[in-house]
């Protein structure tokens with residue numbers, strides 16, 4: 001275990017810079033990095049309090065209302081986990097800075113979590129270290145790379161990724177040094193198996209697959225897909241960021257996958273963003289387990305120890321992982337126990353109930369596998385509405401904001417035109433789903449009646465429409481707060 005090294009201030013260093021005293025304006029700093037004087041406002045405590053309270057009221061999150069962002073799995077973050085995290089035993093303890101024999105409880109929790117996640121996914125070992133889904137993906141991609149290199153097959157330079165994939169899949173593949181081979185989705189919403197066969201070769205390093213995919217559809221021929229990739233010596237990577245649709249019902253390990261990642265901050269109830277970093281656990285089967293990143297908690301002679309896997313790709317974070325995220329997942333799994341399948345059943349029921357309310361809605365279509373049930377999420381298309389009224393998925397999202405509802409994910413996956421992607425999860429009620437279906441009905445009516453008004457929405461939010469071009473090109477945005485580090489930084 002690491003030794004804690006106390007940082008020591010070197011007084012001399014602190015007060016001397018190039019032989020000159022601190023605070024002396026003659027310090028030879030380049031123009032661009034000099035601090036400018038900030039015109040701090042002079043306000044009373046009450047004014048400051050009101051300012052910050054108003055800011056908190058402008059924030060929208062899962063504690064305020066539903067956030068049906070497809071692919072993001074925004075569900076309730078149980079307060080019991082937050083309460084446990086506030087205990088001194090957890091807050092003041094850092095597993096890497098402990099002496100042997102200390103922090104057994106935390107290591108046991110990590111060990112149990114590893115065991116439960118292995119059981120839920122059909123994998124042989126898990127590393128809790130990666131701090132995000134994308135970090136888990138990059139770990140998995142590097143594991144695939146190391147594995148092929150160790151087998152003397154360094155010519156395998158192609159990663160196959162379907163066109164319905166989350167953007168992080170091609171990005172991780174490319175960061176790992178692979179060529180991304182894109183294959184299309186067929187009419188039923190599955191991977192085009194013939195296309196997969198056509199692009200597979202002995203250059204195939206692996207296939208990155210999300211199942212159920214981002215359309216909410218389960219691959220009907222998953223075993224054949226696995227067989228094709230394996231027959232060429234490639235590996236199967238499972239993007240398990242959103243496991244809601246199958247949790248406790250089917251397992252990636254049984255589908256033929258070799259490596260997977262899970263997002264504790266989606267499926268396993270840890271908060272996104274504000275609650276700290278994410279947690280993108282990565283798990284592997286068989287020989288691949290020895291390539292996992294970071295540390296694995298093992299049991300040895302009655303003690304729990306942290307062990308680096310034999311051929312580990314190394315660490316992807318400076319610590320053992322995001323402990324708060326693990327506590328949420330631990331509490332979540334402990335609470336559900338053997339009833340964990342209810343997550344999949346209730347989230348799937350919610351998705352399909354929502355779709356049933358949209359049936360026959362003018363201008364709205366269900367692309368791909370029209371006759372199939374969805375799992376954890378669904379994607380609808382407003383293409384016809386746009387053609388008939390000019391109202392786009394973006395306009396529809398603004399309409400929902402105007403009504404005080406958080407919008408779904410829009411324009412993703414890329415294979416659906418004017419896409420709106422809804423995911424309610426198991427923690428939203430029937431009433432919430434009905435409110436959204438009703439709002440969409442109102443939107444459709446308003447689109448045919450008064451499209452011009454809709455183009456001017458939202459008016460009731462703290463920000464109106466953003467300039468999308470500027471939002472996509474940060475360098476063209478004029479920052480509203482500039483700290484005094486840049487030469488031009490005067491605006492506050």
Ligand SMILES: *Cc1c(COP(=O)(O)O)cnc(C)c1O
Nearest residue numbers: 071132133134166168239241278
């Ligand atoms: C969210 C998500 C990811 C990435 O997870 P991050 O924690 O945001 O890095 C990857 N794949 C899918 C399908 C996702 O929904």
